[in-house]
Amino acid sequence: MNKLRKWSRILHRDFGYFFIGTTLIYALSGIALNHLNDWNPNYTVERKEFATQISLVKDAQLDQNVAALVKEVAPREELKKYYFPQDHYIKVFLGGGSSIVVNTQSGEGEVEFLKKRAVFYQANFLHYNPHKWWMWFSDIFAGALILLSVTSFFMVKGKHGITGRGGIYTALGFLIPILFLIYLLR
C-alpha cells in the first residue's frame, strides 16, 4: 500500500506539472465557449459610425471609390472584397475579419473592427482540434486526467484521504452531475 501511495503521489505530481499548460488551455477555452451567446470569444469587436461623401453607387469608379472609403475610415486595414447585400447598402470586407457597411444613399455607415483576443483566440483554436496530432495529444491529456483522478484515491491516508474527507468530496463531485441529469432528463 505504501508503494502504491508513493507512486500515486509521484505520478499525480509529475503529470500534474506537465499538464498545467494544457489544463489552462481547456479551462479557459471551456469558459469562453460556454458563453458563446454572450460574447465573441475569439475577437474583440469595436464599432464606429461615420458619414462619407464618397459615392458608392455601382459605376465604373466603384473599385477606386471603395478603396478611397477604406483609406478614409479604416486606413490600417486591407481591402478584400465588397458586395451589395441589399439595394442601397454596400458591405466591404477587410483583412482580419473587419468590415464596413454603408448606406449608399445617405453615406452613413458603420465600420466593425475585429481584433483577435490574446490567449483566448489561441486557446479556442486548440480546443477545436485543429490537427490530428493535437487530437492525439489531447487524448493523452484526457487519459492523464483519469490518471490524476485515480491516483488521488491513494495519495493521502487517514481522515483526509479517500476513506474520510476525500471520500465525501468525491461523492459530492459525483452527486452534482447526477442531480443535474435527474433534473434535465426527467
Place this chain on the structure above:
Amino acid sequence: MWVAVLFISCNPDQSKEKTTEAPVIALADFNTKAGEWVGKEVIVEGIVDHVCKHGGKRLFLVDDQGDVHVDSEKRFDDALKGSQIVVKGIVTEFRVDEAYCLQQEQDFIQKHKEGVDPDSVYNQKMEGIQYYRDSMKTAGKDHLSYYSIEYISHEEKK
C-alpha cells in the same frame, strides 16, 4: 526539419482539391435551381460573408444576387471571411411542413412553460412559425424547401 515536413504532409489542404466536373450554379439562381440538384454535386462561387461562430462548421456565401449556407463536418478557417471562393458540395434540402411546424410549436410552448424562453423570445419564435405557415399558404404548397450545400472542397480566388 523532419517534424515540419511531417506536419505539412499530414495537414490536408482542402483548398488544393480540384473543383471540376460538377455544374456551376450562380447564387442568383440557387434557390430556384437547387431542387433539381438535391443529393448531387454542384459548384457555387461567392464571397464568404461570415463563418458561424458556433463551431465554425457553417459559412454564409453571398454575392450581389443571392446567397447560400455551406455546411461542413470540419471547421472553416475564420480568415475566409471576405474571401472570394469557389465551393464544390452536395445540395441538401431542408423541408418545412405542417408536421415540422407543429413539432416546433410544441417545443417552444414547453420551453416557455419551463421558463427557458422569456415571453419576448417565445413570441418571436411563434411569429417564425406563423411566417412559415403564411409562406406555405401564399405559395399554395404543403411545404417549403430550404437548400444548402454540404461542403466537399473549395478554392480561394485572388
